[in-house]
Amino acid sequence: MEHPLTRCARYEKASELMGKRWTGLILRILLAGPRRFGELTDEIGSISERVLSERLKELEAEGVVSRHVDAGPPIRVAYQLTEKGQALWKVVDELARWAERWVDVKPASAARKRKSA
């Protein structure tokens, strides 16, 4: 191999977190400011409440987001990034830059076939 690569448990864990469906989207939205549960579902659009709830719990468990209950009377729950979560802005930002530069949003042309006959 060209370069040996030491396995990095921290990176593996980080990658496991970001490598879950919807996490990247949730983070981008929360980087713009706190959001309530319903706002998140609306802004993400196609996520199911079941999964959003799950993802939010995972992120909270990881210390990336915090949950704030405003006992109203109209009870409202807001989610916002912790310091650890805010620190992810660079990752999100670089991914956004990459996306701007490299992602074509139109239906991708078909992948080349492997040599088969």
Place this chain on the structure above:
Amino acid sequence: MEHPLTRCARYEKASELMGKRWTGLILRILLAGPRRFGELTDEIGSISERVLSERLKELEAEGVVSRHVDAGPPIRVAYQLTEKGQALWKVVDELARWAERWVDVKPASAARKRKSA
């Protein structure tokens, strides 16, 4: 909401790509140089060949990695990043930095450390 946020289809697609299990790990390895199928399975450790094969096809379809067959005789297949794939180094790098700074690899015990310089 604090800041409105325009939905970005490109980011959504990028996030869908990175937001798949194993993709972050595969990318980090490939950023260190080309790898053969077996090397990837070994270096990742716990991925199944079925899923690695699937992920590689997806990444190839997205134009992030390219597949090179060296018709040997000992036939070998190498995967390497395309220019588009290489461009992801910043994302991987920022994620790695974040992980170094914020991810605790040990099982979380009673007290959690705050930012220790």
Place this chain on the structure above:
DNA sequence: CCAAGTCACTTACTTTTTGGAAGTCACTTG
């Protein structure tokens, strides 16, 4: 007061993805 609605979730059930192991195909080596 009672019915209907909102918000933040849960629960139950279906579909899709992933994991694990074994099999395939084209060679290579003993």
Place this chain on the structure above:
DNA sequence: CAAGTGACTTCCAAAAAGTAAGTGACTTGG
């Protein structure tokens, strides 16, 4: 020519995500 090796596939069970309907606290309208 029986046993590998490398790169995948196939099959099947387990886990995660999608869908829809339900829950509980509280509000508004008639």
